[in-house]
Amino acid sequence: MNADTKKLISNQYGRVNAAPIERCRVNFCTDMEKSVLMSNFERRGWNQVGQDEEWNFYWASTQTCRNLFSVESGYRMNDNQMINHFPNHYELSRKDLLVKNIKRYRKELERESSPIAEKAEVILPGGQVANRYVHLDFIPVTFVLPADYNMFVEEYRKSPQSTWIMKPCGKSQGTGIFLINKLSKLKKWSREAKAPFHPQLSKESYVISRYIDNPLLIGGKKFDLRLYVLVTSFRPLKAYLFQLGFCRFCTVKYDTSVTELDNMYVHLTNVSVQKHGGDYNNIHGGKMSVENLRLFLEGTRGRAVTEKLFSAMQWLIVHSLKAVSSVMANDRHCFECYGYDIIIDDQLKPWLVEVNASPSLTSTTVNDRIMKYKLIDNMISVVLPPDGIPDVRWNKTPSPEALGNFDLLIDEELLEKEDVTCTGRTFKGHKSRN
Numbered sequence: 001m002n003a004d005t006k007k008l009i010s011n012q013y014g015r016v017n018a019a020p021i022e023r024c025r026v027n028f029c030t031d032m033e034k035s036v037l038m039s040n041f042e043r044r045g046w047n048q049v050g051q052d053e054e055w056n057f058y059w060a061s062t063q064t065c066r067n068l069f070s071v072e073s074g075y076r077m078n079d080n081q082m083i084n085h086f087p088n089h090y091e092l093s094r095k096d097l098l099v100k101n102i103k104r105y106r107k108e109l110e111r112e113s114s115p116i117a118e119k120a121e122v123i124l125p126g127g128q129v130a131n132r133y134v135h136l137d138f139i140p141v142t143f144v145l146p147a148d149y150n151m152f153v154e155e156y157r158k159s160p161q162s163t164w165i166m167k168p169c170g171k172s173q174g175t176g177i178f179l180i181n182k183l184s185k186l187k188k189w190s191r192e193a194k195a196p197f198h199p200q201l202s203k204e205s206y207v208i209s210r211y212i213d214n215p216l217l218i219g220g221k222k223f224d225l226r227l228y229v230l231v232t233s234f235r236p237l238k239a240y241l242f243q244l245g246f247c248r249f250c251t252v253k254y255d256t257s258v259t260e261l262d263n264m265y266v267h268l269t270n271v272s273v274q275k276h277g278g279d280y281n282n283i284h285g286g287k288m289s290v291e292n293l294r295l296f297l298e299g300t301r302g303r304a305v306t307e308k309l310f311s312a313m314q315w316l317i318v319h320s321l322k323a324v325s326s327v328m329a330n331d332r333h334c335f336e337c338y339g340y341d342i343i344i345d346d347q348l349k350p351w352l353v354e355v356n357a358s359p360s361l362t363s364t365t366v367n368d369r370i371m372k373y374k375l376i377d378n379m380i381s382v383v384l385p386p387d388g389i390p391d392v393r394w395n396k397t398p399s400p401e402a403l404g405n406f407d408l409l410i411d412e413e414l415l416e417k418e419d420v421t422c423t424g425r426t427f428k429g430h431k432s433r434n
């Protein structure tokens with residue numbers, strides 16, 4: 001890092017260690033020289049090394065992490081090495097696998113007759129009756145195409161006036177996403193895309209989800225929430241929720257008319273989509289803090305329902321993590337920060353849209369930069385033992401001071417002792433499944 005960059009960071013975030021090399025006890029390695037990462041590592045006086053050198057802390061891309069853990073690499077980590085991904089993070093972050101794991105988790109709980117898997121009848125928009133989970137109905141009804149095409153058609157026919165959203169499983173940033181309100185549109189697209197619903201011919205799988213067409217609007221605009229969740233272990237599950245999440249707004253007012261169905265500035269909240277819109281605001285970047293959302297909701301809807309919404313979001317996160325905890329490679333060298341994308345509907349019910357294993361560390365505004373700097377700083381404090389040196393033999397129990405802006409979401413080790421849930425809902429007799 002050159003002197004100018006160092007000075008800049010020093011001005012922005014306060015003290016920078018003047019002579020890091022002598023005091024440095026951690027060697028870090030990174031594939032991503034993002035300023036919020038580099039300034040954090042620098043401030044801690046860490047020393048940058050290459051992948052082939054002796055590193056203690058690796059901030060890697062998901063691909064590098066998978067490569068390191070692959071059998072072919074033959075790499076074995078030491079007790080003093082930590083890395084920022086679990087090797088099979090995709091069980092949670094791939095759109096199709098997330099849905100598959102949640103469906104399996106619900107079925108397993110149902111088989112165990114768990115009260116969490118209770119079901120009740122609901123009336124669909126078309127008047128048809130469907131049996132839905134009372135406590136685990138937090139992902140929109142979703143099918144994987146082409147595999148589940150027939151099941152999708154059956155569901156589609158139950159309420160043909162519903163809108164659906166098609167998303168390619170392996171893409172991000174809104175690429176390849178479109179809405180459909182007629183089966184014929186899907187069939188037409190399928191023909192034009194050269195029979196993607198033929199399992200042998202299709203190159204790419206998609207998820208098709210019921211479109212949440214009644215989102216909560218603020219100023220007439222749709223938004224979603226980006227929340228950060230840090231997982232330090234899947235078995236036992238240990239997870240933390242960052243208090244400083246934010247809402248991402250569309251730039252164009254919400255409109256469900258058919259003519260606006262293809263207008264992505266109305267329907268997709270991704271910053272990567274919205275920043276190309278004519279009404280994008282560079283100062284606030286279409287973002288609002290979760291704290292301001294809470295104040296807005298307390299003022300307009302009341303405290304009790306706002307509390308209920310926030311605890312429902314925690315519930316949703318905990319159960320999505322539990323849904324994958326048995327399939328995750330729970331390597332003790334790993335931790336991971338997930339970006340949770342959640343849409344709130346006008347009944348104040350939260351819906352899980354997606355989980356990102358590499359949430360963007362690019363800052364679009366000044367507030368964004370401050371928040372992301374804190375996110376990384378707090379994350380490092382939580383995952384490292386009190387002496388600040390990676391050691392996988394540590395019991396991964398950070399002190400309250402180390403949490404910073406993280407709140408404990410769940411610690412199954414503690415739950416074993418106390419028999420309560422951190423999310424405020426307690427189901428007597430429901431024990432950890434792992």
Ligand SMILES: Nc1ncnc2c1ncn2[C@@H]1O[C@H](COP(=O)(O)OP(=O)(O)OP(=O)(O)O)[C@@H](O)[C@H]1O
Pocket residue numbers: 140165167171172173174175177209210211212213224267268269270341343353354356
């Ligand atoms: N079921 C849904 N109902 C309503 N809106 C949805 C739904 N699914 C997705 N969206 C909207 O579409 C946007 C993009 O969807 P999603 O985040 O799943 O895909 P992506 O853009 O490919 O992923 P990434 O966030 O990794 O870039 C969401 O931010 C949300 O605004």
